[in-house]
Each structure stands twice: as structure tokens, then as C-alpha cells.
Amino acid sequence: MLKSMNMAAKPQDDELQARLEEARKKLFAQQLQLKEHKLPVLVLFEGWGAAGKGSTLGKIIKNIDPRFFKVATMSAPTEEELRRPFLYRYFIRIPEAGKFTFLDGGWMDEITREVLDGKLSDKEYLQRIDSVKRFERQLTDNGYLVLKFFFHISEKEQKKRLDALQENKDTRWRVSEYDRWQNRHYDKCLNVFDRYLNDTNVSTAPWYLIDAHSRRWAQLQVLETLVQGIEVALQNSSLAVPLLQNTYPLKKMPKLSEIPLDKSLEDKEYEEELDRLQKKLGELHNRLYRKRIPLIIAYEGWDAAGKGGNIKRITGALDPRGFEVHPIASPEPREKARHYLWRFWTRLPKTGHIAIFDRTWYGRVMVERIEGFCSTNDWQRAYNEINEFEKELVDWGAVVIKFWVQIDKDTQLARFHERENTPEKRWKITDEDWRNREKWDEYETAVDEMMQKTSTTYAPWHVLESVDKKYARIKALKIVIEELEKVL
Numbered sequence: 001m002l003k004s005m006n007m008a009a010k011p012q013d014d015e016l017q018a019r020l021e022e023a024r025k026k027l028f029a030q031q032l033q034l035k036e037h038k039l040p041v042l043v044l045f046e047g048w049g050a051a052g053k054g055s056t057l058g059k060i061i062k063n064i065d066p067r068f069f070k071v072a073t074m075s076a077p078t079e080e081e082l083r084r085p086f087l088y089r090y091f092i093r094i095p096e097a098g099k100f101t102f103l104d105g106g107w108m109d110e111i112t113r114e115v116l117d118g119k120l121s122d123k124e125y126l127q128r129i130d131s132v133k134r135f136e137r138q139l140t141d142n143g144y145l146v147l148k149f150f151f152h153i154s155e156k157e158q159k160k161r162l163d164a165l166q167e168n169k170d171t172r173w174r175v176s177e178y179d180r181w182q183n184r185h186y187d188k189c190l191n192v193f194d195r196y197l198n199d200t201n202v203s204t205a206p207w208y209l210i211d212a213h214s215r216r217w218a219q220l221q222v223l224e225t226l227v228q229g230i231e232v233a234l235q236n237s238s239l240a241v242p243l244l245q246n247t248y249p250l251k252k253m254p255k256l257s258e259i260p261l262d263k264s265l266e267d268k269e270y271e272e273e274l275d276r277l278q279k280k281l282g283e284l285h286n287r288l289y290r291k292r293i294p295l296i297i298a299y300e301g302w303d304a305a306g307k308g309g310n311i312k313r314i315t316g317a318l319d320p321r322g323f324e325v326h327p328i329a330s331p332e333p334r335e336k337a338r339h340y341l342w343r344f345w346t347r348l349p350k351t352g353h354i355a356i357f358d359r360t361w362y363g364r365v366m367v368e369r370i371e372g373f374c375s376t377n378d379w380q381r382a383y384n385e386i387n388e389f390e391k392e393l394v395d396w397g398a399v400v401i402k403f404w405v406q407i408d409k410d411t412q413l414a415r416f417h418e419r420e421n422t423p424e425k426r427w428k429i430t431d432e433d434w435r436n437r438e439k440w441d442e443y444e445t446a447v448d449e450m451m452q453k454t455s456t457t458y459a460p461w462h463v464l465e466s467v468d469k470k471y472a473r474i475k476a477l478k479i480v481i482e483e484l485e486k487v488l
Contacts, residue, residue, distance in 0.1 A: 001197040002152055007211045008221075016220055017323055027063045030230045035068070037237050038097035040144050040338070041230065046108045048189075049179030050161040051212040056151070057102055059219050060226070069100035073110065073441055083350040085396040086110075086128065091345040094139065096337035101335045108148075110199070112192050113148070113178070116185075127395060129199045134388045136205040137424060141241045141381060142339050145233040146205040149222055151212040157185040161290050174367060181288035240377040246453065250458045253451040257442055263475075264468035277477040278317035284484045285318050285354070292351035293487055295400040297480065298360040299449075301405025303433045304415035306469040311346025311356055312406060313473040314480060323354035328363070340374075340382075341363055341389055350395070360402075361386055365450045370442050383453040390459040399457040399483055404451065404477060405466045409440055 005465050045053040072093050081089045095101035111128050114120040139146050164181055165171040182189050201207045208225050212218040299307045326347050335343040349355040369379040390400050419429040455461040466472035
């Protein structure tokens with residue numbers, strides 16, 4: 001792309017100034033339209049050192065109400081960020097609906113630096129490219145406008161600018177060792193940048209190459225592209241997104257109605273097994289921490305199926321400093337204003353730690369589907385998005401264990417009545433539980449489809465037969481131990 005880039009003719013000063021003023025006015029007017037249409041805009045600035053990304057960004061944001069944007073300068077990942085998945089620090093910064101996020105440097109800079117430093121093999125590079133393409137596509141599929149700009153200057157122009165910055169003691173700090181190295185190895189960097197740009201230039205999130213030899217001309221190119229992109233996105237905001245075919249290997253699952261629920265354990269056997277398995281899990285937790293392997297346990301199931309008691313028996317075996325339980329309720333306004341997976345990305349554990357989710361991202365294809373909180377296109381698309389999300393976690397090195405806690409309708413009714421009649425348990429039963437019960441058959445259909453489409457070989461579903469809660473607890477402990485022993 002860069003090697004074959006044709007520099008557009010820079011307009012005369014008068015025309016340039018007139019177009020700049022026109023574009024600024026349009027961008028100013030578009031802010032309210034963005035807010036009204038709840039369109040989130042993610043703008044990525046990449047390019048050569050000293051190409052003017054920061055100064056252009058400063059000029060662009062002057063046209064926007066400060067309440068409507070955030071700017072993040074993405075320097076090298078911190079020690080804390082290195083203990084999360086590669087995309088974590090970018091996903092947590094995506095904008096709210098109706099707002100802008102501008103990133104000064106991002107995932108391109110991080111990947112290409114690692115390639116130039118020899119830290120990424122070709123296989124790892126291609127894996128990163130796949131991650132980036134999935135990330136960008138998921139954002140655009142979910143209504144985000146993603147605009148990616150690369151600021152291009154020649155080797156000679158870069159050297160001239162670096163020398164000028166170096167000469168002034170007030171701007172010397174802006175020249176990094178990497179900028180100088182980049183200029184000395186311009187052709188090598190050009191090849192790596194060019195490959196990356198070609199590999200990630202897709203129709204839903206194309207690259208816009210900016211001729212940055214003149215700062216005002218660069219500003220105009222960005223402004224006009226930004227304005228045009230917003231205009232098109234506002235026109236297309238109601239269009240449905242094509243559904244992608246699942247490409248991940250699936251494990252066949254039985255329907256809920258086919259699962260026998262007559263499994264049980266005697267009290268004595270339960271106590272002995274509980275003690276033995278909790279000791280074993282405690283030992284494995286220490287090894288997990290030492291080897292820096294993250295563990296994610298996801299719980300879904302019927303109301304009153306026994307998820308809480310099941311989680312309690314697992315956490316009872318763990319060091320409290322090394323795990324966190326996330327009870328997932330309805331999304332808060334700031335969560336609802338972003339991609340539905342955002343609130344789960346922000347809760348991912350560090351390496352060596354455990355995150356337990358009491359209800360999960362599968363709400364998209366169950367409660368949101370049945371209650372009409374998202375469109376049909378949204379929840380049908382989510383099966384593939386969830387498989388991609390879990391693949392990202394597994395590729396990062398996480399163990400992902402998914403439990404469906406299964407009971408029958410009669411058992412649920414008996415437990416609902418018990419909760420209502422027991423003062424210390426009454427808080428557990430809500431009107432919503434009764435409403436959900438009325439839609440049992442709809443939920444069962446949704447769960448069957450969910451398990452058929454998301455029980456991948458790398459993150460399969462495990463059904464816990466929980467008419468006898470003791471049996472379900474022991475089964476869960478055994479599965480967690482078995483999965484951890486595989487990786488340890």
C-alpha cells in the first residue's frame with residue numbers, strides 16, 4: 001500500500017483553507033447527530049515517528065465538544081497489561097455510543113514493533129492479524145465506525161523533522177530512540193508496515209493513507225475522511241449485518257430434555273469427595289498461579305438450579321487472593337452504551353488468576369433474545385462472536401470451563417416455594433424469576449441452540465445435573481480438576 005501510494009495533489013492555500021473551514025463546520029454539526037443516533041466512533045492514528053499524528057489530533061479535537069471524546073496515547077504495554085490478552089487494553093477503551101475515542105498509536109504500532117524487534121514469529125504474527133481483523137469486524141458489525149489513518153512521510157522528511165525537534169531543547173523529549181532507529185532502518189520498517197497495512201485493509205475498516213508532508217494538508221485529509229465516514233455510517237446505521245458461517249470445530253451436545261436427572265450422592269460419600277477434591281483443587285491453584293495460567297469458569301443455568309452453592313464449593317478450595325467471582329446482572333448504562341462483550345473484557349483475570357462468572361456473555365443469546373433487548377440479527381450473529389471471544393481467550397493461554405446447571409420444572413417450582421417460605425432465602429426469589437419460569441419452553445429452545453452452536457472443542461459446555469445439588473457440586477469440582485491437570 002505505502003510503496004504504491006500515489007500522493008494526492010495538495011490544493012492551493014486558499015482552497016485548502018476554505019475546505020478546512022467547511023469540514024470543521026460539518027464535524028461540529030455531526031456531534032449532535034452522533035449522539036442522537038448513538039453512533040460510537042473509534043479513530044486510530046498510526047504512522048511514522050514525527051509524521052505529525054499528535055499535532056493533527058490536537059487540531060481535530062478542537063472541533064469537538066470535550067464531553068463527546070476521549071484521547072488515549074498508547075505507549076508500550078505495562079506489566080499489568082502484559083498479563084491480559086493482547087486486545088484487552090484496546091477493547092476496554094472502545095467508546096460509548098454517541099462518542100469518539102481517538103487512539104494515538106495502537107495495535108498496529110504494538111504488532112509491528114514486536115515484528116521489528118524479532119519478538120513475534122511469522123505464525124504468531126498471523127495469529128495477531130486474525131485477532132485484529134476479528135476485533136475490528138466485531139466492532140463494525142455492532143454499529144461502530146472504525147477509522148484507521150496511517151501518516152506517511154519520506155525517509156528524508158522524517159530525518160529533517162527529527163533533527164529539528166532534537167535541536168530545540170523544549171522539543172528534544174519528543175524524539176525517542178525508536179524514532180531514530182526507525183529512520184536509520186526506514187526500508188526495513190517500510191516493508192513491515194506495508195505488509196501489516198495490506199493484511200488488515202478490509203472493506204469494513206479500511207486504511208486511509210495520509211500524505212503528511214504538509215501538516216495542514218494532513219489535517220484536511222483526516223477531517224474530510226472523518227466527516228464522510230460519519231455521514232455514511234449515519235445513513236447505514238439501520239442495516240442488518242450478514243451472518244458469518246461458524247468456522248470453529250464443535251462438540252455435539254444432547255438436548256436438555258434428553259439429559260437424565262436421576263443422578264445423586266449419599267451424604268457420607270459427598271462429604272468425603274468434597275474434602276478430597278477441594279484439597280486437590282487447592283494444590284492445583286498454587287501451580288496455576290506459579291505457571292501464570294488464567295482460568296475462566298462460566299456458569300449459566302435455570303433460576304434456583306444451584307449455581308451459587310456450586311460456586312461456593314469451588315471457591316472454598318481456592319486462595320481468596322487469587323480469584324474473583326463476578327455476579328452478572330442487567331447491564332448498567334455505561335455497559336449498555338458499548339459492545340455487549342465490553343463488560344466481560346473488563347473483568348478478565350490476570351495470568352495466574354481465576355475469574356468465575358455467575359451468568360455470562362451468553363445472556364445475548366438467551367435473555368436478550370427472548371426479551372427482545374437486541375435485534376434478531378444481533379443475537380444470531382452473537383454465536384460466532386462468542387466463539388471468537390472464547391478462542392481469543394484460549395489462544396492467550398486461558399482455560400475456559402463452561403457449566404450449564406440443569407434441573408426440571410418441578411424441582412424449580414419446589415425450590416421457588418422453599419425460598420418464599422424461608423425468611424433468610426426470600427431475597428433470592430424475585431418477580432423476574434416467576435416471569436422467566438412462564439417462558440421455560442422458549443428458554444429451553446434458546447439454550448439447546450446455544451449449546452449446539454457454541455460448544456466448541458476448545459471451550460465445550462459441561463452440563464451439571466443438579467436435582468441433587470451435592471452430585472452437581474462434586475461433578476463440577478471433578479471437571480475443573482481434570483481440565484487443570486490437562487494444562488498443568
